[in-house]
Amino acid sequence: MTTTSTKTELQSFAEDVRSGLESSPKSLSSKYFYDDEGSRIFQEIMKLPEYYLTRCESEIFQRQAAEIYDAFKHENASFDLIELGPGDGSKTALLIDHFLKQSADFTYVPIDISAEALRLLSEHFQAKFPDLIIKEKNGDYFRVLETLKETSAERTKIVFFLGSNIGNFRRDESIEFFQRLSSAMSKDDLLFIGVDLQKDPRVILRAYDDPSGVTSEFNLNLLKRINRELDANFAIENFMHYASYHPTDGAARSYLISRERQTVKIGALGQSFDFAQWEPIYMEISQKYTLGMLEELAEKSGFRIVKNFFDSKKYYTNSLWKAV
Numbered sequence: 159m160t161t162t163s164t165k166t167e168l169q170s171f172a173e174d175v176r177s178g179l180e181s182s183p184k185s186l187s188s189k190y191f192y193d194d195e196g197s198r199i200f201q202e203i204m205k206l207p208e209y210y211l212t213r214c215e216s217e218i219f220q221r222q223a224a225e226i227y228d229a230f231k232h233e234n235a236s237f238d239l240i241e242l243g244p245g246d247g248s249k250t251a252l253l254i255d256h257f258l259k260q261s262a263d264f265t266y267v268p269i270d271i272s273a274e275a276l277r278l279l280s281e282h283f284q285a286k287f288p289d290l291i292i293k294e295k296n297g298d299y300f301r302v303l304e305t306l307k308e309t310s311a312e313r314t315k316i317v318f319f320l321g322s323n324i325g326n327f328r329r330d331e332s333i334e335f336f337q338r339l340s341s342a343m344s345k346d347d348l349l350f351i352g353v354d355l356q357k358d359p360r361v362i363l364r365a366y367d368d369p370s371g372v373t374s375e376f377n378l379n380l381l382k383r384i385n386r387e388l389d390a391n392f393a394i395e396n397f398m399h400y401a402s403y404h405p406t407d408g409a410a411r412s413y414l415i416s417r418e419r420q421t422v423k424i425g426a427l428g429q430s431f432d433f434a435q436w437e438p439i440y441m442e443i444s445q446k447y448t449l450g451m452l453e454e455l456a457e458k459s460g461f462r463i464v465k466n467f468f469d470s471k472k473y474y475t476n477s478l479w480k481a482v
């Protein structure tokens with residue numbers, strides 16, 4: 159969640175930008191949205207009245223913490239709560255607060271690729287919950303899970319992947335992601351994911367096309383990041399945010415559209431890229447699921463659904479899966 163720092167990180171960023179802009183249609187990977195500024199703008203998005211996802215997940219945790227805890231401890235009295243990409247951890251904090259009040263025997267293990275984000279989260283959580291045992295792990299999700307599988311095999315693991323982050327994967331990518339997770343987990347370990355459900359298409363579209371322009375800023379920020387980190391000259395005002403939702407495949411997608419014919423130079427690649435007028439750059443997918451799709455996804459990737467928790471509008475689900 160910080161500025162790309164090491165040589166290899168910068169190189170893979172450059173490589174990904176190159177292959178994206180050489181593709182047809184052009185694309186950029188949404189995983190690069192979250193530099194410091196991008197993370198700040200995402201916090202703004204979560205406060206938008208149109209962006210219902212965060213509020214739905216918080217409502218589920220606020221109202222159903224007891225039921226969630228029952229489902230967790232039904233499996234095992236003591237556990238490791240492992241969170242993939244915790245962000246600011248504000249939603250997880252709602253559950254942790256309840257678990258501690260129930261004197262639950264658990265350790266909180268946040269995993270993040272950014273050491274700085276992890277440090278801030280741990281400090282904040284330790285101050286907020288003095289009794290919480292925190293063992294933060296810096297690194298790649300799968301590598302960390304593999305080591306945990308060896309070093310603490312006897313502990314039941316409950317892996318959290320919240321905030322509809324799974325929505326940023328294509329269908330095939332999400333199956334691959336969960337298959338890798340299940341092979342890094344032991345039988346009877348649990349997975350707890352946040353998933354945005356299909357609903358009134360207009361409600362979904364508005365969440366990615368807010369009139370205040372915050373989502374537009376979020377997308378354009380990636381061009382600014384490329385300018386800064388890869389020595390490029392994108393003229394930001396020459397691109398505009400465009401969001402779509404397709405009810406037939408349940409996918410919200412966002413694009414940056416080139417308002418005019420233009421050429422952009424990327425110094426770090428020693429390369430220029432031509433844009434036709436109205437040519438799109440495909441930026442992000444935010445997949446929305448049906449319960450049927452979710453069941454199929456669980457089954458194909460080595461899990462079965464134990465229980466789904468819903469918000470009052472049934473816009474969103476936190477789904478508890480067991481590795482089989």
Ligand code: AVJ
Nearest residue numbers: 203321322323325326373444
């Ligand atoms: C962080 C992936 C859940 O897709 O809803 C929000 C990112 N993009 N608005 C989402 C996002 C535009 C968000 N996730």
